[in-house]
Amino acid sequence: MSVHKLENAERRGAVDKAEPLGFRPLYRQVKAILVRRLLDGVWAPGEGLPSEGQLAAEIGVSQGTVRKALDELAAENLVIRRQGRGTFVAEHDERRILFQFFKLVPDHGERRFPDSSVLSIATGLADAAEQAALELDDKASVIRIRRMRSLDAAPLIVETLTLPQHLFPGLEDGPIPNNLYSLFAARYGVTIANAREKLKAVALSPADAAALGVEAGRPALQIDRVALALDGMPVERRLSLCLTEEAHYLSDLR
Numbered sequence: 001m002s003v004h005k006l007e008n009a010e011r012r013g014a015v016d017k018a019e020p021l022g023f024r025p026l027y028r029q030v031k032a033i034l035v036r037r038l039l040d041g042v043w044a045p046g047e048g049l050p051s052e053g054q055l056a057a058e059i060g061v062s063q064g065t066v067r068k069a070l071d072e073l074a075a076e077n078l079v080i081r082r083q084g085r086g087t088f089v090a091e092h093d094e095r096r097i098l099f100q101f102f103k104l105v106p107d108h109g110e111r112r113f114p115d116s117s118v119l120s121i122a123t124g125l126a127d128a129a130e131q132a133a134l135e136l137d138d139k140a141s142v143i144r145i146r147r148m149r150s151l152d153a154a155p156l157i158v159e160t161l162t163l164p165q166h167l168f169p170g171l172e173d174g175p176i177p178n179n180l181y182s183l184f185a186a187r188y189g190v191t192i193a194n195a196r197e198k199l200k201a202v203a204l205s206p207a208d209a210a211a212l213g214v215e216a217g218r219p220a221l222q223i224d225r226v227a228l229a230l231d232g233m234p235v236e237r238r239l240s241l242c243l244t245e246e247a248h249y250l251s252d253l254r
Contacts, residue, residue: 027068030061034069038078038089038191039230045091045185049079052087078193078230091182101181101195101227104242105250106151114149114156116178119211121145123165123172130162133226133237141165143172148211149240156247158211159240167235181227184235191230198224199249208241221249 024032034055043049052070056063070087073079080088105111126134126142136142142162149157161180163171168188177183184190199221206216220241227236242249 026061027065027072030055030059030065031069031072033059034073035078035230041189043089045089045191047089048085049087049089076193078191091185101192103223103249103251104156104244104247106247108246111250112151113178114151115153116176117148117150118174118176119146119148119158121172121174121176126162126164130237133224134162134164134234136164143168145176147176151247154246155212155243157240157242158208159238162237162239164235190235192227192235193230193232195225195227197226200224202241204241212241212243214243218243220244223249 034049037043049055049070050058052063052066056066059066070079070081074081074087078090080090082088102111102113104114122144123141124144125138126136126140130136130142131138131140134140134142141164143165145161145163147159147161148155149159165172167190168184171183171188181192184192202220202222204212204214204216204218204220208220209216209218212218212220221244223238223240223242225236225238225240226234227238229235
């Protein structure tokens with residue numbers, strides 16, 4: 001066993017033993033153990049988990065309890081159940097991001113993943129809004145990525161991503177891929193589990209309008225998103241300004 005895997009196994013054992021019984025349903029306690037293992041990198045994105053029977057024996061619960069915990073993780077898109085093959089750690093492939101995180105859909109045509117082009121990358125101290133969104137102190141450094149997103153070569157979104165520099169060292173040196181969440185997981189071990197968004201109608205500033213190739217003051221949909229890691233820590237703020245003349249925001253409520 002490699003040193004890295006051994007450290008993970010030791011950490012996993014410590015976490016499992018420290019898991020309090022408390023008043024949470026047992027399957028929720030098992031779910032917390034499994035999430036902790038995902039955080040610790042015990043299983044990599046795309047890797048298969050042990051069988052339900054193996055996990056049940058290892059943790060000391062029934063197989064049904066493990067199954068319920070895994071079902072909840074699957075509902076949250078953290079793992080994928082494959083009939084006859086088992087359970088796998090979810091990857092941030094384009095299909096997952098498209099349906100879980102990208103909600104802008106053409107009025108005519110099917111949902112598609114947009115193309116991206118980076119307009120600028122800079123580092124600096126977090127401003128007040130970034131500090132609040134990312135729970136940073138006033139001396140924290142951040143990486144700011146400004147990019148254009150297009151569908152069928154037509155500019156659709158101009159957005160600014162703010163990331164804590166200590167979590168993503170060297171990211172500012174590029175290159176910046178279209179699928180950033182996959183990079184976060186593969187290079188930095190940061191898995192985006194979910195996000196919260198605030199939507200608001202705004203008028204485009206001259207700079208944002210120029211980037212999108214429209215006149216200043218044009219109405220746009222502003223999406224202020226904070227992406228959260230598996231442990232609930234905010235790791236990205238994304239402020240997107242979207243043209244909606246030929247697209248709409250689609251959210252599936254369940």
